[in-house]
Amino acid sequence: MSLQLKVHAIRKAAPRVIEIDLRAAEGVALPAFTAGAHIDLTLGNGIERSYSLLNDPAETHRYVTGVLLDHESKGGSIWIHDKLKVGDVLTASEPINHFPLNEAGAHYILIAGGIGVTPLIAMAHRLNATEADYRFHYYARMRDEAAFAPEVEALAGTRLTMHCSGGDAAKRLDVATLLKERPSAAHVYVCGPLELIRAVREATPDWPKGSVHFELFHGDEAATAPRSTDQAFDVVLQKSGRTLHVPPDKKILDVLKAEGYKIKVLCTDGVCGTCKVKLLSGVADHRDEVLTDEEREKFIQVCVSRAMPGETLVLDL
Numbered sequence: 001m002s003l004q005l006k007v008h009a010i011r012k013a014a015p016r017v018i019e020i021d022l023r024a025a026e027g028v029a030l031p032a033f034t035a036g037a038h039i040d041l042t043l044g045n046g047i048e049r050s051y052s053l054l055n056d057p058a059e060t061h062r063y064v065t066g067v068l069l070d071h072e073s074k075g076g077s078i079w080i081h082d083k084l085k086v087g088d089v090l091t092a093s094e095p096i097n098h099f100p101l102n103e104a105g106a107h108y109i110l111i112a113g114g115i116g117v118t119p120l121i122a123m124a125h126r127l128n129a130t131e132a133d134y135r136f137h138y139y140a141r142m143r144d145e146a147a148f149a150p151e152v153e154a155l156a157g158t159r160l161t162m163h164c165s166g167g168d169a170a171k172r173l174d175v176a177t178l179l180k181e182r183p184s185a186a187h188v189y190v191c192g193p194l195e196l197i198r199a200v201r202e203a204t205p206d207w208p209k210g211s212v213h214f215e216l217f218h219g220d221e222a223a224t225a226p227r228s229t230d231q232a233f234d235v236v237l238q239k240s241g242r243t244l245h246v247p248p249d250k251k252i253l254d255v256l257k258a259e260g261y262k263i264k265v266l267c268t269d270g271v272c273g274t275c276k277v278k279l280l281s282g283v284a285d286h287r288d289e290v291l292t293d294e295e296r297e298k299f300i301q302v303c304v305s306r307a308m309p310g311e312t313l314v315l316d317l
């Protein structure tokens with residue numbers, strides 16, 4: 001069911017970030033959400049974008065999100081910053097959560113990179129409410145540019161460590177050291193750019209399955225977009241016997257969709273695992289962040305991965 005939400009307030013949360021407070025009609029309770037959830041908003045320019053909720057999940061009268069001004073965006077962020085105003089009504093989905101907090105943990109490590117802090121703020125609210133043990137690591141280039149830093153400080157108190165590199169790569173968050181030892185029954189939640197998610201995944205190869213949780217901040221389209229060196233290749237669809245050509249500037253997913261194939265997708269960034277298709281033969285250039293080496297022999301995430309040069313991929317479609 002879709003919701004009609006009115007923009008109740010907009011405020012600056014950092015030089016390039018605004019906070020948007022969305023509410024239903026007076027006195028109407030909104031569907032509940034859990035920490036890590038997002039809503040899909042249909043913007044005035046007709047495009048749909050997902051935004052993580054950052055307010056306390058115990059609140060039922062509003063959804064609050066933060067939006068970074070990203071000049072490289074495909075229209076969502078710029079439209080919100082330029083056009084959205086208090087009093088506007090937007091169509092929204094009910095809250096959806098692909099990044100839920102596992103409340104059975106004994107210790108939590110929250111790692112935020114830039115605007116990826118938003119779902120982790122909702123998690124800090126929830127962890128405070130349940131009196132859970134946690135640490136909050138917030139990576140930002142400069143303290144002054146870190147969105148919602150005062151809110152995170154107020155929530156996490158001494159559990160917060162700010163990591164400000166000032167643009168110096170040598171001072172970047174050393175995730176490997178941070179995650180060297182796994183406290184008993186600990187869960188790590190990371191949200192931010194692809195580089196940060198990769199660093200966390202590389203630092204936790206021995207952590208038990210289900211204890212490392214990540215969500216890519218969706219300003220990172222460039223990281224998973226086709227590259228200028230990409231080459232064309234063919235995919236053979238085993239069930240239909242068809243061969244489709246994937247040009248250098250298109251993804252397998254784009255080509256399948258254009259041919260009417262309904263592939264379920266969520267992130268389109270290779271991190272959620274939803275668009276997994278059985279790979280019957282051919283050597284793939286795997287660009288996802290979800291499949292294990294073993295799985296990569298049998299599956300491919302069609303939203304990001306391609307064929308290695310000269311290869312034809314045979315898919316179970």
Ligand code: FES
Pocket residue numbers: 264265266267268269270271272273274275276288301302303304
């Ligand atoms: S849609 Fe999420 S991995 Fe492809």
